[in-house]
Amino acid sequence: MPIYSSQTAPFELSSITRNPLTPFNFSPELQKYLTGRTLLLDELAVFHEMLEEHIAHGYVGWYQGLHDPNGKYTCGRCGNKAKHLFAEFPCSRCGNSCVYCRNCIMMGRVSSCSKLYTWTGPHYEFSHKQNSLAWTGTLSEAQAAASQKAIEAVEQNNELLVWAVCGAGKTEILFQAIEKALQTGKRICLATPRTDVVLELVPRFRKAFPQTEIAALYGGSDERNLAGQLIISTTHQLFRFQDALDVLIIDEVDAFPYSADYSLQAASQKSRKHISSRIYLTATPSAALKNEVKSGKLESTIIPARFHRNPIPLPRIVWCGNWEKSLRKKRIPKKLLNWISFRLQNNSIPFLIFFPTIKIMELALPLFQSLHEDIAAVHAEDPNRKETVVSLREGRVPGLLTTTILERGVTIPRLEVAVLGAESLIFTESALVQIAGRVGRKADFPTGNVTFFHYGKTEAMLAAVRHIRTMNKHAEERGLFG
Amino acid sequence: MKYCLYCGNQLENNITWVSILGRESKDPSFCEECTAGLEKISGERCKVCSRSLDRLDESFIIEDLCLDCHRWEREPEWQRVLNKNLSLYTYNDFLKDLIARFKYRGDYILIKGFKKMLFEVSKQLTFDIAVPIPLSSERLLERGFNQSEAGLITIGLDPVHALTRIHSEKQSKKTRHERIQHEQVFSIVSGMDIQGKRVLILDDIYTTGSTLRHAAKMLKEAGAEEVSSITLARG
Numbered sequence: 001m002p003i004y005s006s007q008t009a010p011f012e013l014s015s016i017t018r019n020p021l022t023p024f025n026f027s028p029e030l031q032k033y034l035t036g037r038t039l040l041l042d043e044l045a046v047f048h049e050m051l052e053e054h055i056a057h058g059y060v061g062w063y064q065g066l067h068d069p070n071g072k073y074t075c076g077r078c079g080n081k082a083k084h085l086f087a088e089f090p091c092s093r094c095g096n097s098c099v100y101c102r103n104c105i106m107m108g109r110v111s112s113c114s115k116l117y118t119w120t121g122p123h124y125e126f127s128h129k130q131n132s133l134a135w136t137g138t139l140s141e142a143q144a145a146a147s148q149k150a151i152e153a154v155e156q157n158n159e160l161l162v163w164a165v166c167g168a169g170k171t172e173i174l175f176q177a178i179e180k181a182l183q184t185g186k187r188i189c190l191a192t193p194r195t196d197v198v199l200e201l202v203p204r205f206r207k208a209f210p211q212t213e214i215a216a217l218y219g220g221s222d223e224r225n226l227a228g229q230l231i232i233s234t235t236h237q238l239f240r241f242q243d244a245l246d247v248l249i250i251d252e253v254d255a256f257p258y259s260a261d262y263s264l265q266a267a268s269q270k271s272r273k274h275i276s277s278r279i280y281l282t283a284t285p286s287a288a289l290k291n292e293v294k295s296g297k298l299e300s301t302i303i304p305a306r307f308h309r310n311p312i313p314l315p316r317i318v319w320c321g322n323w324e325k326s327l328r329k330k331r332i333p334k335k336l337l338n339w340i341s342f343r344l345q346n347n348s349i350p351f352l353i354f355f356p357t358i359k360i361m362e363l364a365l366p367l368f369q370s371l372h373e374d375i376a377a378v379h380a381e382d383p384n385r386k387e388t389v390v391s392l393r394e395g396r397v398p399g400l401l402t403t404t405i406l407e408r409g410v411t412i413p414r415l416e417v418a419v420l421g422a423e424s425l426i427f428t429e430s431a432l433v434q435i436a437g438r439v440g441r442k443a444d445f446p447t448g449n450v451t452f453f454h455y456g457k458t459e460a461m462l463a464a465v466r467h468i469r470t471m472n473k474h475a476e477e478r479g480l481f482g
Numbered sequence: 483m484k485y486c487l488y489c490g491n492q493l494e495n496n497i498t499w500v501s502i503l504g505r506e507s508k509d510p511s512f513c514e515e516c517t518a519g520l521e522k523i524s525g526e527r528c529k530v531c532s533r534s535l536d537r538l539d540e541s542f543i544i545e546d547l548c549l550d551c552h553r554w555e556r557e558p559e560w561q562r563v564l565n566k567n568l569s570l571y572t573y574n575d576f577l578k579d580l581i582a583r584f585k586y587r588g589d590y591i592l593i594k595g596f597k598k599m600l601f602e603v604s605k606q607l608t609f610d611i612a613v614p615i616p617l618s619s620e621r622l623l624e625r626g627f628n629q630s631e632a633g634l635i636t637i638g639l640d641p642v643h644a645l646t647r648i649h650s651e652k653q654s655k656k657t658r659h660e661r662i663q664h665e666q667v668f669s670i671v672s673g674m675d676i677q678g679k680r681v682l683i684l685d686d687i688y689t690t691g692s693t694l695r696h697a698a699k700m701l702k703e704a705g706a707e708e709v710s711s712i713t714l715a716r717g
Contacts, residue, residue, distance in 0.1 A: 042624070084485050089590035090635075092622050102490075102589060109588040109626065383575070 012069070013076055018061025018120045026059045026121055032227045034119035036187065036244025038063060038077065040108050043240075044117060046225070051117070059121035065114030066099060075101035077110050078239045079266040103263060104239055106219065118242060126213075126229040131182035135175050135208040142303045142480050143173050149301040150177035150279055154186075154247055157277045161253075161293060164303040165312060165471050166283045166437025167411075171201065173303070174249060175208055177279070182212055182229060186246035189231040191238055191268065193255045195219065196386070197409055202232050235264050241271035248272045252408060253280040253289070254430055283437060284430030284467075305475035309482060310446035312468050315436045317461055320453040323420055327364050332371075336453050339418055343399065344372055349448075350392055351399035352406060352417045354435055356424035361401050364420075368401060377401040407434040413442045422452035422461050432464035486513035487595045488580060512595050519576035523569055523716060530555070531567045531691055533716050550691060564698045565708045568603050569688050569716035570596065577715050581686055585629045593632045596714060600684075601637045607710045609682035612639040615697055616647045616668070633684045633714070644674045644681075644704075645697055668697050670704045677705035682712065689717035 030047050044051060054060040066086075067074040074081050080103035091098035093113055100111035110116070139147055146162055153160035154177045164170050174190070181188050190205075192198060195218040202216040215228025217237040231237075235250070248268060272278065280289070292298035306312065320333040327333075332340070336353075343349040353368075355361035358379045368375045374397045378388045385405070391397045393412045400406075404426060417438050419427060427435075432452065439448040452461050475481055484493040487510040494514075512520075526535040528548040535543050544552040554560045571577055584592040614630040622628060634641045645668045670676075681701050685694060688711075698709035 084483075085490075087589075087591035089588075089627055089632075091626050092628070093626050098626075100588070100590070102591070105583065105587050105589045111626070 012067060012074060014064040014067040016061045016063055016118070016120070019056060019058040021058035021121065024053070024057035024059065026054060026057070028124075030054060030060070031119060031121060032124045033225065034060065034117065035124040035227070036119070036242060037240055038116040038118045038242045039240060040065075040110065040114055040116065042108055043224075054121075057121075059119065060117055061120040062115040062117045064112075065110040065116055066101065066112045068099075068112075073099060073101075075103060075110055075263075076116050077101070077107070077267075078104035079263040079270065080104065081263075104236070107236065107239060124227065126182075126185050126187055128183060128185040130211040131179065131209060131229075132211070133175055133179040133208055134210050135172075137172060139172060140169070140305075140307050140309070140480070142305055142475075142478070143169055143307065146173045146301045146303050147176050149299070150174060151180050153177070153277045153279055153299065154181045157246075157275050159278045159280075159298055161280045161282070161285060161289060161298055161300040162303070163285055163300060164281065164283060165306060166434060167306040167308075167312070167441040168283075168303040169307040170251075170281050171204060172307075174279070178209070178230065178247070181247045182209065187229055187231075187244060188247040188249070189233060189238070189241070189245050189271070190249040190251060191233050191235045192251035193235055194409065195234055197251065198232050198234055200409075205230065205232060235268070238264070238267045238271040243270075243273055245272040246276045247279070248276065249279045249281065251281045253282045254284050254286045255282075255408065284433050286430075302474070304471040304478065305480035306441070306446070308443035308446055309480060310440065310443075311472040311475065311481060312437065313440050313448055313450050314468055314472075315432070315450040315452050315461075315465055317422075317452050317454065317457065317465065319457075320420075320455065322455055323453065324360065324455075327360065327367065330367060332364070332367050333420075333453065336418065336420060337371075339449075339451060339453075340368070340371060340399070343416060348395070348398055350395070350412055350415050352392075352410070352415065352438065353399065353401050354407070354417065354419040354427075355401060355403055356421045356426050358403055360421070361403060365401060372398050375399055375401065378406065379403045380405045404431055404435075407431055407438075410438055411441050412438075414445045414448065415439055415441075416449045417451075419452045419454075422454040423456045423458045427452075427458075427460060429460045429463040429467060432460060433467050436464065436468060484511075486511070486516055487592060488512050488516045491515075509597055510591065510594050516576075519574075521572040521574055521577075523572055529566075530564065531688060531716065532569050533688075534572065554691065554695065560695060560699070563702055563709070564691065564695050565710045566607065567688055567691070567694060567711045567713065568606060569713045570599050570603060571715055573687060573689075573715035573717040581715060585625065585686060588626055590627055590632060593629070593636050596633075597636050600633060600712065600714075603712055604637055604639075604682065607682060607712070608680055609710060610679045611642045611644075611676065612682045612684065613644045613697075613701065614641045615683060615685045615693060616643070616645050618647045629686050630684050633686070633712075639682075642674075644671055644676055645669070645700060646671050666696055666700065667693075668700045670700055674704070676701060678707050679705075680708045680710075681706045682710055684712045686713060687715045687717055688713040 027050050063076045065076050067076055073086050080101050085103045086099050088097050088099050098111040098113050100109050198218050205214055212230050214230045215223050215226035217233035293300045318335055320335045323333045343351045361377055365377045376388055376397050378385050378400055392400050415438055436450045439450050440446045491513055523534050528551055529546045530551040533548050542549040583589045612634045614634055617628050631641045648669050683697055694711045701709050
């Protein structure tokens with residue numbers, strides 16, 4: 001599995017086809033929409049009638065959908081090169097057998113006869129003014145230091161890793177840097193792996209930058225026609241941009257799908273301008289990123305403390321015997337049973353129990369429901385995931401069983417968490433740190449219980465505890481508590 | 483290395499005599515979990531449309547027909563127009579997403595995952611020619627292929643383009659009544675001789691049966707002896 005590296009090269013594109021530029025009364029709408037984007041004809045439906053003359057005058061050019069220098073295909077949009085992710089079909093558009101990319105098929109089919117159109121005239125210039133920050137909150141000491149670093153990265157077109165613990169207040173750190181960028185006419189994208197996060201961030205940014213054109217882009221978004229000086233998007237949407245961004249901020253840079261998907265990394269390189277800044281946000285940087293920091297290739301800033309100035313709760317590691325066997329015998333391991341009973345009885349503390357697989361979780365669900373009938377389970381393919389989490393937040397269910405899908409992005413007051421089968425390989429150091437990071441996020445309830453129930457201690461479990469302890473120690477030394 | 487045609491996960495390599503002898507099918511396939519998402523229609527089925535009668539309320543079953551087919555069959559105009567329909571799977575959320583990716587996103591190769599099942603079902607019907615449900619030229623250009631034709635080609639049949647479309651496809655926006663009652667959307671391509679032929683038609687989904695019956699009616703009026711159909715899904 002490739003690990004995110006700031007050094008990933010953008011992929012090779014076919015050369016652009018375009019006419020020489022001849023003066024012409026071009027469409028400012030098309031200019032604004034297509035500057036920095038590469039789009040399929042279907043995505044330009046509104047502009048179909050004017051496309052031809054813009055091409056004739058050299059204001060719009062195109063790349064071939066697929067690039068095949070020596071019989072090896074590369075998708076011109078997503079950079080996919082994996083042979084098994086290309087297929088063939090009898091194409092009624094060109095009348096030939098066309099090869100198409102299956103990696104980005106959900107964004108519309110790129111095939112060998114497709115063209116990816118882009119603006120080749122004078123680029124659209126975003127406004128320099130009217131972009132002031134309306135946010136009036138204050139930053140903690142640690143946030144302020146990180147914010148200053150982010151401003152410098154934007155001004156100097158540098159790279160920066162912001163290593164901030166879960167609950168540090170990452171979004172606020174970005175405000176001033178984004179304001180600086182907007183006021184110099186720069187175009188910014190904040191990309192995050194999940195649509196949920198886009199939907200949560202957009203209203204916060206609209207409030208913080210009320211005069212700025214902000215586009216929320218994700219699968220099914222109705223703002224796809226907005227150019228957006230500030231773009232808040234899922235990472236997949238980066239596929240549609242090329243040479244567009246002055247500032248690219250990548251949230252949860254260690255998370256799926258970045259860490260697993262080469263084409264996303266390459267596309268994020270494609271989407272930014274040659275001279276531009278990149279800011280990576282994470283609570284759990286990969287070994288590769290840490291090495292880049294160590295060797296001096298990558299500037300970094302660490303926020304070891306939460307905004308509410310309390311340490312992150314340290315996980316407890318508890319041996320619970322062969323839990324899988326006892327679940328199959330329809331028994332909840334005794335120590336976990338005690339843990340749950342305590343939470344159900346004492347003022348009903350909301351809880352999450354993480355399972356290594358959906359199968360085992362579903363097998364166990366009836367056992368837990370015999371303790372309390374409202375206990376429910378959520379997993380990645382669950383269409384009602386959001387509502388179920390809301391019902392936990394609102395106290396309508398006492399607790400949830402879940403897979404690692406809820407390891408990030410969940411904030412529920414007083415929440416406590418347990419991991420069952422913490423020795424499973426899916427619970428990496430970063431997964432366990434993220435899971436522990438769900439607890440004690442609110443200033444009113446800054447503590448809480450985190451327990452890793454296991455049948456054999458792993459290095460990942462120990463590393464996760466060390467990780468949290470080191471961050472807490474670091475924060476104490478910098479006087480960030482109390 | 484083999485990957486699931488739908489979710490893209492690596493397929494587990496089960497070593498069997500078939501695989502050792504290199505007799506494994508080269509066709510792409512779905513993984514165990516995706517296969518489990520597909521609900522085969524089985525048990526008691528409607529004699530005409532093959533809808534499962536097991537899960538249908540008593541009041542919607544009339545003898546060995548579902549209420550829908552009963553209503554069609556009692557109209558003299560529609561009686562025995564569609565000889566028999568065979569659908570492979572119940573149109574559940576999983577198949578809905580899969581068909582949407584195949585048809586609207588244009589992931590053509592997904593049809594190959596149904597090759598074996600479609601082939602087996604086609605053997606239960608007797609026919610001389612196979613006719614695809616046509617798309618309008620705009621829709622064909624938009625999608626790049628015709629999903630019905632893709633199904634026929636996949637099981638090695640040579641599609642005979644006997645039908646053409648005279649109205650738009652926007653079926654999903656209409657009520658049942660509008661869909662059933664509205665005028666004929668197909669016509670016969672001139673010069674097509676289907677006199678006395680037994681015809682197979684294939685479509686992705688059977689919802690009200692209106693599309694298939696309109697197509698069948700056109701074919702029967704042009705002289706077809708009998709028209710049967712296959713669909714991936716039964717809504």
